[in-house]
Amino acid sequence: MAVLRLENISKRFGKLWALSDINLEIPDGRFCVILGPSGCGKSTLLNLIAGLEEPTTGRIYLGDKDITKLASHKRDIAMVFQNYALYPHLSVFENMAFGLRVKGFNDDEIRSRIERVSRILNIEDKLNSFPKELSGGQRQRVATGRAIAREPRLFLFDEPLSNLDARLRIELRAEFIKLHRQLKRTVVYVTHDQVEAMVLGEMVVVINDGCIQQISDPIELYQNPRNLFVAKFIGIPPMNIIELRLIREDKELSLEMDNFKLRLTCEVNKRLNELINKKVYLGVRPSGIELSSDGQNEAEIMFIETIGEDSFVHLRLSPTIEINVRLRDRMVVKTGKSVRFNIDFSRVYLFDEHGDRIYL
Amino acid sequence: MRQFCIFGILILLGLLLLFPLYVMLKISMSSPSDIFSSHPSYLIRDFTLGHFSNVFSSGSNFLYPLKKSLITASLASLAALLFSVPAAYAISKFNYRIRYILIIAIFITRMIPEVSIALPVAIAFIKIGLFDTVAGLVMAHLIRILPVSCFILVGVFSGFPEELEKQARIDGCSRMRAITKVVLPLSLGGITVAGIFSFLLSWDEFIFASYLCLARPTMPLKMYYYISRGDLFYSSTYAVIITLPVLLLSFIFQRYIRPGYLSGAIKG
Structure with missing residues (x-):
């Protein structure tokens, strides 16, 4: 079971506390959206979960295992970055195969996984292309496909749609919902876009100034804000204060x-x-x-x-x-x-x- | 019209820069009678490869300096990369301020004129038996190469998209493997530039070589020897030969030195 639990997580950069005392439990298979304005510490939180940075205090558990000190390549986590981070020297196929090869899968297994994933994401005809030949939406699909092909216990998305134009964003947003229904994996999705959070999130965590403001489902967040920040932040047009x-x-x-x-x-x-x-x-x-x-x-x-x-x-x-x-x-x-x-x-x-x- | 003017000025400057090179080439390929006339021409009238064949057939007199210079420059540039790649990678991970301070600190060694440290270096090398050896010369050359190659490489690694490296780590690579499988292959352009520059800095180095070599000179020393003897043809032929490897290297490695190597990786 891939329950993600954060206990008293804090992170300090120099004198600045990027995160303070974060407690959060994401049940298995849940689509959790972390929502907050830019600079609120939400990407730092994702980096901590991914193991790209170490928390100053606190512990992180995935399932029953304490992964706080575990190097990121041993965590069985996949992450999709805002700017896609595709390997420019590798073809689409090799981009998706990269993680599998590192993990030592054999060629048949790699091929069958990538074919399956590329069918789901509609990029079958792009497998031999290189990243620079792809459009923004296709690149995002490849980056997502690369994550799915790994079949990790936990998916992390760092504002995956914010570099795309509005139409494509709506299209891919719908695809994320479908994908999640299909895969039933735990997802942590970071965004500053409240519409994305409302549409995608089964559970939304609002963060500001490194502190959790409210954890609830999207409707509750809209109807029952716990504090002034959430009230101001959620809703288009914003609430009158x-x-x-x-x-x-x-x-x-x-x-x-x-x-x-x-x-x-x-x-x-x-x-x-x-x-x-x-x-x-x-x-x-x-x-x-x-x-x-x-x-x-x-x-x-x-x-x-x-x-x-x-x-x-x-x-x-x-x-x-x-x-x-x-x-x-x-x-x-x-x-x-x-x-x-x-x-x-x-x-x-x-x-x-x-x-x-x-x-x- | 304005563009035309700028273009004209650029061509003129280019010609000015290339003219001495041309003269060097011309002398190395002209017969003495062509040069020692009261009105030397700009064109090669009496073409000859005689000077080159003279130099090439002078045996160990030519081959030993060539060998020493080639080995020294190759070893020095390899050693420079060996040290400066990890150093520059580490420095590039710091924030801008610390990075700047470290770069300045590295460059302090270059602020001391080479003539003033060459003598103490030579004395120290005599004591520990590195005088007049390739190893000693390589070490001395690293004093002048390392800051420059570090500087180039810090620029290269600082410009490397952080996400790609993070992605590799999440994809299952250890930090080391992420560097060898993703960071280094994608930084080859910059590393090549640093390498060629390092080679060049060692290849044409004169001051340290003149202090640290005695019986076994390098190419620049040999050329200086002919210059001091007033041998116009030998010195310009040597000059041509010294110029060639750098051009050759740049030509061979130019496929790594191209812009847009990272295009498609991230959306800027």
Whole structure:
């Protein structure tokens, strides 16, 4: 069984902690996506798993075996790099055969494996070509094929699609899903593209500043972000984040800033009581706001964006607050006019000033 | 028009650079009467290979220096690669700052004029029995070769895509095997350049040779001997012979020195 377990993994480069205290368990056969902005430490994490670098502290287990100190060529792991890393002096066939030859497989076995893999990936007619004769998509297929032919216990992908153009990316993304269904191997897939993470991941690990922010399935990540970073990072267009102050008037709590005011309709719990008169971030997705003539608040329409079937209206609530609202039911609105709107309180997320979620 | 001007200037500069070489070639292939006239011509009027046959038939007088120079230069360039390939590979793994400091440190040996260290080296070699030997000369030549070949190779290895090496390690190669199976074969172009350069630096070296050789001179020393005797034909014939191996080497190895050797490996 290829369960991958990371225990208290930290990695330091000079004075910089690239990763701190990472704990993660990926069950056998799971497609795990590690998602984070560039420079968050996600590629470092992959290098640690691959054995290309050693963690400063912590242990890595594959199955029951501790592989922390094991050299990467003994780990039975395959990795696909962002820039493909094909051997330019070898043909496509030899590129895929390289790892098998090193492992000492005989020629018949190598040939049959490569033929099978190249059929799956549609590169049968390219086996005698050299990498420089291939297009980007074909190169990525060869790199993936090289990994599959090895039949490793664990697949690592380091942003494999980010060098391809948008169409090809969607095409190959679908192929990755099919491949994973077919092979049923454990996959760790690093990306900065949340769409890839949402589409591919059975399990998504969000990383920022070298720390795990949240581990969950994609839907949960979208609907139930644990902190401000995840809330901001996930979702296109991004969630509206408004900085407000929690005010108590008589027995009612409300969030205020400038002339904008939102009454809290939920029960007042202990956590909220602690935060009175403090800074609070309110998050609401563009679809969680509704324009209506009997709305609680008023705002001015800045501009309207239409993307395919969806239209988004940018509203200015106060000189410092602007939000983005998804337009429902083909409503007709005009730039410069003022409109009234309601915030659906069941779809509001609150975060304290450290960015931690306030559960209501 | 501008392009035409630049082109013209380039041709002119090229001719200026090539002219002495031509004169050397011309003298080595002309009969004495052609050269010692009151108005020597630019073209070869009285062609002869006599000087070459004179040199080649002078026996050990010519063959020993040639042999010594060839062996010294070959050994020196091989030894240089043997040391500088691993050194440069290791240096290229450091970050830019440390790499820079190490390169500077290596080049400090070249900042000391050779004339000033040649004498102490010669005295030390006399004491340990390396004076007037090939081994001694090779070691002395390495002083001047190693920094240069290291410098070239650090550039080569720093430009090598890291992912390819990582890929090899993940594909099952140990670090050593990844180097021998992927890094070195794909760096042959740069290694060849370093090798030819090393050969050249030893082949035409004069100062160390003049201090460290006595009974068994190298080619440049032999040529100097004829120059000091004022033998125009011998010295220019020697000069031609000294020029040839470098051209030959570059020609043989030029297939390794081509751009785009790595194309297709990674997407830049």
